[in-house]
Amino acid sequence: MDNLRIIAIDHGNKNMKVLGKDENNLCFSSGYVESSSEPIVKENLLVYNNKYYSIGANRFAATFDKSADERFFKLSLAAIAHNLETYSLQCGTVILAVGLPI
Numbered sequence: 001m002d003n004l005r006i007i008a009i010d011h012g013n014k015n016m017k018v019l020g021k022d023e024n025n026l027c028f029s030s031g032y033v034e035s036s037s038e039p040i041v042k043e044n045l046l047v048y049n050n051k052y053y054s055i056g057a058n059r060f061a062a063t064f065d066k067s068a069d070e071r072f073f074k075l076s077l078a079a080i081a082h083n084l085e086t087y088s089l090q091c092g093t094v095i096l097a098v099g100l101p102i
Contacts, residue, residue, distance in 0.1 A: 003092025009079045011072050011098060013062040018079035020086035028056035030075060046078045053078070 010017040017027045028044065032053040039045065039052055046053040055078040066072040080094065 003089070004095070005084065005087070005089060005092055006095045006097060007080055007083045008097040009076055011066050011076070014059065016075050016079055018083050020083060022086075024086045026079065026082045028078070029059045030072075031057055031059035032071075032074065032078075033057045044078070046074060046081070048074060048077060 008019060012030060014030060015027050016030050017025065019025050032046070032055045035052045035054070036050075037052070039054055041054070044055040046055055053074055055075065060071055076096070076098070080096070084090070084094075
């Protein structure tokens with residue numbers, strides 16, 4: 001199982017946290033700005049379904065059910081991408097460890 005990657009994501013109401021390689025951990029505000037056109041600043045940018053998401057901006061209000069809509073799904077995609085990028089992985093099997101108790 002050389003291409004197996006376990007990724008733990010903390011879906012906090014204030015910050016999203018994900019581990020990276022060699023202490024290259026990522027912590028970003030639980031929010032984003034959505035745009036239909038490509039922004040000038042490419043840092044922390046997620047492109048998904050022909051839309052652009054500037055990750056870490058405009059933190060969302062605290063919510064109990066993070067599966068009620070796609071907001072935290074999109075934030076999860078950004079966290080997964082960061083983890084895979086730090087390990088230079090482009091394909092494989094990913095297991096997510098999320099929804100941990102307080």
